[in-house]
Amino acid sequence: MSVLPVWADDPGALEMTEAQYGQLPDDLRKLIEVIDGNVIRCQSGSAEHSDIARRLANRLEAAKPADPCTRVSTDVDVHFSRRADRAGAFSFRHPDVTIYRCVERGSKLTTADALLVVEVVSPGSVYTDTIDKLAEYAYEGIPVYLVVHLDANLYVKLIQEYRLDWASRNYRLVDTHQETVVLDSPFPVSIPFAQLDG
Structure with a gap:
């Protein structure tokens, strides 16, 4: 007799509120994202x-310039503000890199604070990064989205x-x-790919 996963009998097991997420240990929180209350x-x-x-x-x-105050972080939760206002459901992603306006220390980072997000495309995340997140980040009003594509040798x-x-509210x-990636927003920067490949 096979044992069914808990969600086979209880689809609600794949749903989560912000309060439930807050109670998870950090190592488990890093393994999931949540869209409209649904665990991914x-x-x-x-x-x-x-x-x-x-x-x-x-x-x-x-x-990054000293003024205005901006921060650069990797793999942090970016809570969706516009989607939450519309549907009332808990949603967040953790982009590979996020540039955002400085927020009060310990405060929750929201999409309203984000100036640029980056996703590095892995073989298993092509659809999510180039379709789902493209639409989600645009809807949330994040001004710049960078998608980093790797070749077969992971360069x-x-x-x-x-x-x-x-x-x-769409990306172009x-x-x-x-x-070399050359950006003028949210601040001027030029980065040769060789510096990213190590």
């Missing part, structure tokens, strides 16, 4: 994926830069960077 299990990326995200965050951190192949069209692809 996240696959861990490769070491190369993690290294590229960290190196990109380090280069962005080094380039940076290209970086797509999407900018928000505020009128339609404004550049496909090759060899």
